[in-house]
Amino acid sequence: MEALNKRLDDIMTLIAEMANGNYDYTLDVSENENELDALIQGITMLGQELKNSTVSRDFMQSIYQGVVDMLLVLNTDYTIRNVNAALEEAIGMPETELVGQHISVLFSDTENLKLLEVFFELENQGKCTNREFILQATDRQIPASCSFSYLVDKHHQTDGILIIAKDITELKLKERELQEAKEKAEAASQSKSFFLSSMSHEIRTPLNGIVGFADLLADTPLNQTQQQYVSLIRTSGSTLTRLLNDILNLHRIEQDKVELEAIPFDIRATTASHLEPYRYLANEKGLTMDYSFAADVPQVVVGDPTRTIQILVNLVSNALKFTETGSIQVRCSADNQNESTRQVTLRFTVTDTGIGIPPEKQAYIFDAFTQSDQSTTRRYGGFGLGLTICKRLVTLMHGEMGVISMQEGQEGTTFWFTLPLTFVPDADIPAPDSAEDTTFEMPYKADILVVDDNPINVLLIQDVLEQMGAIVTTAVGGEEALQVAIGKPFDLIFMDIQMPGMDGLEATVKLRRLGYEKPIVAFSANAYKDDIAKSLSSGMNDHLCKPFTRKELTEVLRKWL
Known part of the structure; x- marks a missing residue:
């Protein structure tokens, strides 16, 4: 009996130890394994279960409190069950003050409406991730990215809602900084566009007078010295015009405003018609120049002929500039020609025997306003824009461009570029007419109104038109143009755009509203495509850009008279 009582006392001690959390306390069992031994084993097993449960719970609690993101657990009625330390710290309130309150308090x-939408989505889809909310702290508002999911018990019944909230304050600050930087860049780009447009207009206006009167002077009796001077004036004017066009081209490319054509054209005839004048220039310089096409080059391809020729002519012009003796060779070959898909890659090479480009400088020659040597600029002239424009145009057309120069056994330089194009089998497109027919006689004594606030430009176009047989009336601004045109339906009006007071666009709009139906042509130094579009949308029929050539003026007159 005494042994039994002691055994019972041991069991009571075991139970007390277990109750106090000492789950490692154990009793030995006898070899007989009687009922008391079975009870001891049961109590010990229960202790181990309690120990494991406590360890697991403590482990999960440590994870819950250790997570750097904010965690909330809601009851099924959307009241707060508990929160972690990260949320307490961010909100500035202890868990004891939050427990039992509705989630909307945060x-x-x-x-509130967004929160209802999230809970509706959670109910239908079981989760809702990465929704942005503003959490209400005691002293500030916290932008947070929140994810919602259900918690389930061991019976797979919904036991609550887990919300994981990530503080995205820094991210929002970066987004705001990026947006501000974007807006500043756009404002700077707009200012740049306005500046270039204004400067283009201010330079083209006097340049129009220089080039135009030089052309008129060239048609008068001149001695040899005078002819040379006039030729130099015309050449200088063309150079300045080309510089303006290059700057505007580069800016349009930078703004992604270049629109490429996709039209069929005869690659052989088009190339030949534009390269033939450079052959004569090369001969005058004592150089030989020829161009050739491989037998497998298709006759007709679909692409942008203007941009293709612009690239090729620029490379040939460079070769002429930097080659003193020897030759220039232009080649065109076909790679990767596929008859079934009608795809072909044309490869153009321009090889000269000129001064060459040092290897260490070749990486920079496609940068804007850059040449391989500053002394090159002083000796040969140039602006360092041509190759930049070529490279970017080739890239826009999904091609590649490169240079090979001063390699062992090679003299001079070879520029090459490739263009992936579509070819047209058995097509018959007539070769372009390269001749510039500038002769034009008025079919009748046309009455033409010239509106421009610059007296030099007025005098220039008046002289040219009168030489062609027109009767010319002039006006110096939009108001005067309205008064003159309302009283007399001219056969054609040349209207400047930028004028003080009423500009050409406003004058045109008012003329059209008053029922004026005769052709109105913009006569402007604004060369941007957007400016031309504004002219046409105001009611004008065409656009003649300053400085104009006699060929361009002739084409306008043929079209509208």
């Missing part, structure tokens, strides 16, 4: 009033 959100601003403007977020």
Whole structure:
């Protein structure tokens, strides 16, 4: 009996130890394994279960509190069950003050509708991730990215809602900084566009007078010295015009405003018609120049002929500039020609025997306003824009461009570029007419109104038109143009755009509203495509850009008279 009582006392001690959390306390069992031994084993097993449960719970609690993101657990009625330390610290309130309150206490009033939408989505889809909310702290508002999911018990019944909220304050600050930087860049780009447009207009206006009167002077009796001077004036004017066009081209490319054509054209005839004048220039310089096409080059391809020729002519012009003796060779070959898909890659090479480009400088020659040597600029002239424009145009057309120069056994330089194009089998497109027919006689004594506030430009186009047989009336601004045109339906009006007071666009709009139906042609130094579009949308029929050539003026007159 005494042994039994002691055994019972041991069992009571075991139970007490277990109750106090000492789950490692154990009793030995006898070899007989009687009922008391079975009870001891049962109590010990229960202790181990309690120990494991406590360890697991403590482990999960440590994870819950250790997570750097904010965690909330809601009851099924959307009241707060508990929160972690990260949320307490961010909100500035202890868990004891939050428990039992509705979740909306943590959100601003403007977020309530969004919160309802999230809970509706959670109910239908079981989760809702990465929704942005503004959490309401005691002293500030916290932008947070929140994810919602259900918690389930061991019976797979919904036991609550887990919300994981990530503080995205820094991210929002970066987004705001990026947006501000973007807006500043756009404003700077707009200012740049306005500046270039204005400067283009201011330079083209006097340049129009220089080039135009030089052309008129060239048609008068001149001695040899005078002819040389006039030729130099015309050449200088063309150079300045080309510089303006290059700057505007580069800016349009930078703004992604270049629109490429996709039209069929005869690659052989088009190339030949534009390269033939350079052959004569090369001969005058004592150089030989020829161009050739491989037998497998298709006759007709679909692409942008203007841009293709612009690239090729620029490379040939460079070769002429930097080659003193020897030759220039232009080659065109076909790679990767596929008859079934009608795809072909044309490869153009321009090889000269000129001064060459040092290897260490070849990486920079495609940068804007850059040449391989500053002394090159002083000796040969140039602006360092041509190759930049070529490279970017080739890239726009999904091609590649490169240079090979001063390699062992090679003299001079070879520029090459490739263009992936579509070819047209058995097509018959007539070769372009390269001749510039500038002769034009008025079919009748046309009455033409010239509106421009610059007296030099007025005098220039008046002289040219009168030489062609027109009767010319002039006006110096939009107001005067309205008064003159309303009283007399001219056969054609040349209207400047930028004028003080009423500009050409406003004058045109008012003329059209008054029922004026005769052709109106913009006569402007604004060369941007957007400017031309504005002219046409105001009611004008065409656009003649300053400085104009006699060929361009002739084409306008043929079209509208």
